[in-house]
Amino acid sequence: MVLAQGIVSLFTFYFFYKVLTIKPHQEPDSYSENDKESDRQ
Amino acid sequence: MSVKVDSWGSRVGLILAMAGNAVGLGNFLRFPVQAVQNGGGAFIIPYLICFLVMGIPLLFIEWSTGRYGGKFGNHSTPYILDTMSKGRIWKYVGVFGIFTNIAVAAYYCYIESWTISYVYHSIVGTFNGLSQGAVADFFNNYIDIGTSTTGIPYEAVIFYIACIILNTYILSKGLGGIEKVAKIGMPLLILFGVVLAVKGLTLGTSGASDLFPNANAWDGLNFLWTPQFDSLTNPKVWLAAAGQIFFTLSVGMGTIHCYAAYVKPKDDIALNAVSAGFMNEFVEVVLGSLIVIPIAAGYLGLDWVIQNAGFGMAFQTMPYLFQQWGGVLAVFAGVLWFGLLFFAGITSSLAMGTPWMGFMQDEFSWSKNKSAWSFGALILAMGLPTVIFYKQGLFDQYDYWAGTVSLVVFAFLETILFSYIFGIKKGWIEITSGADIKVPGFYKYIILIITPALLGWVLVSSIPDWIDKVKDTDTNNKEWFAENYYAENFEASGAKAGTVDEVKDDYILLSFENQKKVFDKASGKVDIVPFIDHKIYKFDLSKNQKTIVNIGDTVAPKDKIATGDFTNDTFYKFLGRMLLLSLFLFISIIVAIAYRKRTKEERIKL
Numbered sequence: 001m002v003l004a005q006g007i008v009s010l011f012t013f014y015f016f017y018k019v020l021t022i023k024p025h026q027e028p029d030s031y032s033e034n035d036k037e038s039d040r041q
Numbered sequence: 042m043s044v045k046v047d048s049w050g051s052r053v054g055l056i057l058a059m060a061g062n063a064v065g066l067g068n069f070l071r072f073p074v075q076a077v078q079n080g081g082g083a084f085i086i087p088y089l090i091c092f093l094v095m096g097i098p099l100l101f102i103e104w105s106t107g108r109y110g111g112k113f114g115n116h117s118t119p120y121i122l123d124t125m126s127k128g129r130i131w132k133y134v135g136v137f138g139i140f141t142n143i144a145v146a147a148y149y150c151y152i153e154s155w156t157i158s159y160v161y162h163s164i165v166g167t168f169n170g171l172s173q174g175a176v177a178d179f180f181n182n183y184i185d186i187g188t189s190t191t192g193i194p195y196e197a198v199i200f201y202i203a204c205i206i207l208n209t210y211i212l213s214k215g216l217g218g219i220e221k222v223a224k225i226g227m228p229l230l231i232l233f234g235v236v237l238a239v240k241g242l243t244l245g246t247s248g249a250s251d252l253f254p255n256a257n258a259w260d261g262l263n264f265l266w267t268p269q270f271d272s273l274t275n276p277k278v279w280l281a282a283a284g285q286i287f288f289t290l291s292v293g294m295g296t297i298h299c300y301a302a303y304v305k306p307k308d309d310i311a312l313n314a315v316s317a318g319f320m321n322e323f324v325e326v327v328l329g330s331l332i333v334i335p336i337a338a339g340y341l342g343l344d345w346v347i348q349n350a351g352f353g354m355a356f357q358t359m360p361y362l363f364q365q366w367g368g369v370l371a372v373f374a375g376v377l378w379f380g381l382l383f384f385a386g387i388t389s390s391l392a393m394g395t396p397w398m399g400f401m402q403d404e405f406s407w408s409k410n411k412s413a414w415s416f417g418a419l420i421l422a423m424g425l426p427t428v429i430f431y432k433q434g435l436f437d438q439y440d441y442w443a444g445t446v447s448l449v450v451f452a453f454l455e456t457i458l459f460s461y462i463f464g465i466k467k468g469w470i471e472i473t474s475g476a477d478i479k480v481p482g483f484y485k486y487i488i489l490i491i492t493p494a495l496l497g498w499v500l501v502s503s504i505p506d507w508i509d510k511v512k513d514t515d516t517n518n519k520e521w522f523a524e525n526y527y528a529e530n531f532e533a534s535g536a537k538a539g540t541v542d543e544v545k546d547d548y549i550l551l552s553f554e555n556q557k558k559v560f561d562k563a564s565g566k567v568d569i570v571p572f573i574d575h576k577i578y579k580f581d582l583s584k585n586q587k588t589i590v591n592i593g594d595t596v597a598p599k600d601k602i603a604t605g606d607f608t609n610d611t612f613y614k615f616l617g618r619m620l621l622l623s624l625f626l627f628i629s630i631i632v633a634i635a636y637r638k639r640t641k642e643e644r645i646k647l
């Protein structure tokens with residue numbers, strides 16, 4: 001259990017750290033990129 | 042196509058809201074109890090395996106499905122699922138994603154209202170000097186709505202309505218309101234949890250008393266941390282682990298789809314999903330296991346915990362234990378504990394409002410205000426019977442059918458849709474599109490084979506239990522209205538009989554041989570020990586109810602023990618099932634009306 005708690009804590013902090021540090025995606029800068037939307041089935 | 046009217050303010054806000062949706066009362070109450078009942082430390086092994094092969098895949102499926110539906114302006118499951126398949130029937134499967142939330146919110150807000158009430162009672166010192174039995178009685182009086190503990194008539198109902206109004210008001214502010222609550226509530230919840238967990242870790246033997254001289258918090262921690270490896274071969278333990286993963290992550294509800302539908306089409310969902318999922322696991326595995334069990338073991342001993350571990354500990358036992366800390370510290374601990382449960386509850390109940398609101402805004406162009414207040418009215422109408430007939434088992438029917446069965450059915454169907462109808466190829470593109478982490482390729486095969494198989498197993502295994510519930514096999518008093526009352530089973534098998542120790546016209550005390558689990562420190566094993574247990578029946582003289590047994594009589598299950606006018610719990614349980622069925626049909630009709638509206642407006646291709 002202690003090992004499980006350690007692993008879970010490690011992954012939680014790692015993923016949340018990534019969320020905080022990853023730069024936001026650039027907005028689409030062309031019409032062609034916007035057109036990649038897939039159609040409904 | 043409807044206009045997107047709302048969006049998340051920040052990524053952190055979204056993750057905290059999503060984690061808040063998952064973190065609920067079960068993290069602190071259900072998980073430790075499940076661990077105690079299913080092999081202590083060994084429970085974590087099937088639990089984590091189920092998290093990796095069922096929990097994470099379901100999070101990926103629901104996040105990506107939600108974002109996909111959002112591209113077409115759909116923010117709740119009926120039309121999110123509809124956009125994923127050619128068959129038009131899937132929108133009715135999506136009804137589960139609104140139904141579950143309204144039904145669960147209806148009774149969940151009642152528990153949430155207890156936490157508000159208990160914060161109040163902790164502050165004013167209601168529990169000061171009360172014995173363990175008196176604290177438990179306080180709870181029983183509280184849920185008996187005719188009794189008032191504060192002088193306010195129908196106090197439980199008033200707190201319940203206040204809780205619904207609070208939820209509805211926040212929901213009427215849209216995603217911004219939810220995000221604000223998550224940003225305040227989640228850090229506070231973790232802070233409160235850490236403070237209580239430190240107390241759980243440092244309590245040691247200081248809570249031992251004359252009544253419980255062997256009480257030791259470390260026994261509770263050791264029991265949770267020592268693996269009982271033989272339990273790993275027991276399928277019931279695996280089923281319990283799969284069930285816990287299910288409920289803790291709030292998958293199969295429709296709330297994740299709804300929140301994810303407001304994510305921008307090019308934004309990440311993979312990292313968001315694992316980040317929110319692991320945050321929930323941190324609260325559950327790390328904080329959840331360090332509070333209730335060690336503190337209860339520290340004052341009452343491990344044997345008491347093994348025997349009595351259950352949901353009721355939160356309200357019936359913890360206030361008494363906090364009193365042992367004395368004075369200001371007791372008030373402080375009560376506020377932290379019930380405040381923690383309140384934040385865990387409200388961040389989940391707010392999420393339950395969004396699928397209905399999203400649907401009404403998408404399909405009927407309702408405003409945030411109108412959709413929020415209509416949600417409040419719906420849960421009040423559905424929830425009042427659970428408040429009034431709580432003791433008759435109506436509450437449990439909601440919890441079972443909406444809070445358990447419905448989730449498994451919906452999750453199984455949505456996984457089949459995602460993997461085999463929408464197609465894993467397209468599904469995988471949806472999961473990895475815009476991803477800020479590399480999702481391991483083997484997850485494609487887990488989603489395709491293992492997750493549906495595991496869900497199918499959970500679903501099929503639970504079918505006999507559904508039948509038992511509908512047949513009311515848990516009682517020997519099956520008639521709705523009866524003139525006789527029969528003794529219930531003394532234990533699960535129904536083979537044992539009891540002896541009448543005390544009897545009055547309206548009261549019977551029976552004793553019978555029972556077994557309890559006791560943890561043997563030396564061997565590290567749980568032993569089964571026989572003991573004399575008691576069962577009490579109380580009757581109502583005003584309804585001509587009168588006992589017909591004598592002291593020394595042997596009473597077997599199904600023996601007649603009283604006569605008079607009885608309205609048995611089976612009546613209220615049936616009422617609960619019918620209310621749930623009506624709600625499901627009501628939402629299905631609204632979905633059908635929305636479909637006709639779409640056809641008329643030629644929006645049907647969306």
